[in-house]
Amino acid sequence: MNDPEPCRYPACYRPLAPELIRVLELEAGNPLDPIVGRLVHQTLDGESYEAVSYVWGDARKRRDVAIDGVTLSVTANLHGALTAFRHLPLSGYSNSVRQVRRLWADALCINQGDLAERTSQLELMGRIFAGARRVLAWLGWEEGEEGRQHALTAIRFIHSFMDDPDAALRKARILLLHHDVSVTGPASRLAALSEDDQRQFEEQARKWEAVKIFFDIEYFHRAWIVQELGLARQAILYTAPKSADAAEVGEDHYHHALELDFIEWPLVGKFAKFLDFRGASLVTHLGLLSWIATHIVLVWDKKENGTPACDFLTAMHWVRILGVTDARDRVFSLMGHPLAVMDGHLVIKPDYTVTRGVVYTQLAANFIRKAKNLFAVSLVDHEDDPSAEAKDWDPHDDGRMPSWVPDWHSINRTTPLDYPIAAAEAEDTNIRIQGDTQGARGTPLPHLLVRGWVVDEISAVSRRMETTDFPVTHLARERAKENPFWLDRVWELVFPAAGNDGSLEDRDALAVLEALSLALPFGTREKDQPVSPIGPQQTLAEHRRSFAAYVLRYHELRYGVSSEASGTGDDEDTCGCYLPACSLYGSLPAEVQAELRRRAEGATGGSFLESMTWPSMCRVVYRTASGLVGMGSRVTRPGDLVCRVRGSPVLMTLRRIEDVGTGQGGGTDAAPISCAFIGPTIVPARIKKDAIDGQEFGEKAAHFRIV
Structure with missing residues (x-):
């Protein structure tokens, strides 16, 4: 779904009836044989199929495949996946019998030249991956002998590590105890260690370098894989030792079947989550990107009763760091999440005709209105200072949106602010969204009207x-x-x-x-x-x-x-x-x-x-005028206000701006304070159990108009 320049494919794509999908019946073949197959229509609960999870890769590198006698062009990465998976043994069949493999792959099974079909099939994506017999995740080819050695080392190490993770983590801490070896030069520093420590250091360094390379693979950094792995009945990650272009290697190299290296996704997820919870300092010291896998796991975590532990908006926050070609797909790629449905309807309908700013604003507004709370606002993480003025919608400005709407396409480097004690009452029926969320040119961006208390003004801010x-x-x-x-x-x-x-x-x-x-x-x-x-x-x-x-x-x-x-x-x-x-x-x-x-x-x-x-x-510490201590957004500045707002689980940092046409800001009922939203914040001295009213602390009541 993220091809930047989708081709309009030939008429071999017969129109799909509602609730139907296409499945590719892929013929067996040797590695150098052309990819040959046919597309068949079926219901989601029809004949068994496997779903292919992969990244499109460089759209300029394309290979031909023959589908129903018609030559189609696909990215080299999908071509590699099809080449590898047609050799994978089929469950329930003798390895000597070469069977047709029934696969679902988006680039071939959806007519990418038909926007209406792409949109309708997108709504089925979650069910497609959840209904597949298993998900085959293609990590790409291993480049050369060294590439394969890294992959094998990482896969074997993850398996052995999870046999006794506490003991394995203790061994790895030698990389922290002697981190100066890698900083100031192994020749001088490594020699100072005992022989046992030298051996252990070198062994751990080699294994963790392989793990680092493993999580650097592009596959782990694309947003679409989140629901593809999370919804799978069984998901297996595959890679193979073969050049990206088989023709460069020669036929003699392929007299035997491809050797596929693989590891089950749940084990990788458990490994990454264990590291994040028990070895965060090791992860940051080694520069591991394993935490990206943890984010995927968190999106699909369940409570003890089997219900989702992660709400849809927090899932969006965890996925912000992953790449997409189209910023709107940050929302649409998670439509398979169980909490993407409210009151029997999707939280937002896929729409590629409006900007990402409109999509994100509508999503946040829908949650605020339905939930009657400001949890959506607490997920704002501005990369740069937000606009401190009222603006109109502009369909040519893809990122234009109110300051209170999370820009899920900006770089996310913070965790959701999850304080165990609420700062205010959980809901407020008086929250109002004033203005248009449809993105009509020239109409004002919607304002958020809320009420609460001013806690204090920020006077000094640390470095990030x-x-x-x-x-x-x-x-x-x-x-x-x-x-x-x-x-x-x-x-x-x-x-x-x-x-x-x-x-x-x-x-x-x-x-x-x-x-x-x-x-x-x-x-x-x-x-x-x-x-x-x-x-x-x-x-x-x-x-x-x-x-x-x-x-x-x-x-x-x-x-x-x-x-x-x-x-x-x-x-x-x-x-x-x-x-x-x-x-x-x-x-x-x-x-x-x-x-x-x-x-x-x-x-x-x-x-x-x-x-x-x-x-x-990526947060800052600050001091307020009265000496309170807090931590908040990286764009916090002296002069910003710390506020307690009804319906918000955490305190807010707001920045006063010039009046937007409703009277001078002063904190009275007649004249709300006009401000931009800076981010969620915490001030421990003002967050106490069962203290959700600012009057308990002598705070000044106010109404706020957030642009």
């Missing part, structure tokens, strides 16, 4: 946090980070030294520290609270111990700088560009230091690090 900043390492590594000594720098911002901000001098350092520690991992979860999909979250008691140990590790690194720097010819003066004046711990009152030492006894900072890595990624 990166996952590579979080591990506590050594001086050389710290210097190379985007934000060296990031925790100490954040503390300088949220708790400025006495005299730098007189209005904040009376704050309780331990209370501020706890607020910061709870913001970074999205709070804690007690035993009776639901597990978060973003990774492990500790109980409050566990969290306090682990965070204290983490703070002390940064302190030890900071005050070990003098001796380490002297060994490299550096000194503290030359470290001034990245070395904080004082560590977080060193700046605390003596009684708070004693409390942290007590909490940290016998603990390590590893659990806190694993818990906060994904939540804090």
Whole structure:
């Protein structure tokens, strides 16, 4: 469905009756034989078939196939999949019997030149993959002997790793303990390790490099595979050692059947999810893209009672990082999700005649109206500052949409803000969407009218946090980070030294520290609270111990700088560009230091690090005018407002703008505050169990008009 220039195929495509599909009956053949087959019509529950999951690849690289006596052009990647799968043994048949293989592949089984047919078949895609006997996922050809060795190493390693994942993860941590080997050169650093450590390091490095290459395969980075794998009764990933162009190799190479390497998708998904929950620091250190597979798993997770654990909008958020040729397919490629249906109807009908901005706005508006809440808005993750002015629809501007609508086509690098305690009541029947969502040229973009309270105004904002900043390492590594000594720098911002901000001098350092520690991992979860999909979250008691140990590790690194720097010819003066004046711990009152030492006894900072890595990624920490600590969107700026809004599960960051024609903004019932939506946010000190009314905190009531 994502061919950028679909060909209008010949008349061999007889019109399809409603609810019917075409199936390709693929003839057997040797690798160099042409692809030959025929298309037959059938109902979804008709004769058994297998569905092919693949990526289109470069649309300019095409190969011919013969279908019903007519020559058709398909991408080289689909040609490779058909070449490989016609050799795959059929279940229930003798290997000596070469049978016709019944396959469904979108590029051939849908007339790509007929927009009406493409749209109608798109609505059936979920049922097509769910109804297939199995899904054959084609990863592509293995390039050369080295390529095959990487694939085999990765597949075998994933199998062995999942036999005892905890033990395997412990072995892999040698790559973290000696990460400077790969940074500063193996010749000098590796020699300093014991022979056993050298052997283990080299073995782990080789295996994890193969895993890295495995998850770099293009297949894992396309949005359409999400429902193709997720809906499958059985999904198997295949690759084969063969040149992309068989003619280059010669016939002598193909006297035997292709050897296919394969691994079952559920095992790959479990492997990736385990790493994300238990080894986030390893994933980020090695630059693994395994977390993309985790996103696919999260889309299809189920509760204990068998119902979907992931709602449709969150599924959209998880898939944002995956590629599509047409931005509208970010919605349409998930139409097979069980929660893509509300009140017996699809949440939105596929429509390729309007812009992505219109599609996304209609989707968000439908959920807001039906659910009477603002959960859709909490998934906004602006890549750049949103427009701070009211605009009209423009059919030539594909990305034009209101600031309160998630742009699912922008780069997503954050997890959904999943705080365990609600900031406001779950629903509000007074939420209004004012204006046109149809995208008619020249009509104003719709505004979102909501009510709530102003919590505070943001006064200072940190640099954007990166996952590579979080591990506590050594001086050389710290210097190379985007934000060296990031925790100490954040503390300088949220708790400025006495005299730098007189209005904040009376704050309780331990209370501020706890607020910061709870913001970074999205709070804690007690035993009776639901597990978060973003990774492990500790109980409050566990969290306090682990965070204290983490703070002390940064302190030890900071005050070990003098001796380490002297060994490299550096000194503290030359470290001034990245070395904080004082560590977080060193700046605390003596009684708070004693409390942290007590909490940290016998603990390590590893659990806190694993818990906060994904939540804090690409977000910022801020301080408000009254000294509150929060974490929010990367586009947050001083002057933005932190607000509690009825119907929103989390606090919001809003940016005041010039009035849009409804009177001057002032927070009264007659004049709502006109603003742009910046993103969801959390301020732990203002999020308390059963406290969903801002009046409990003395916050100012207000109405908001969000453009």
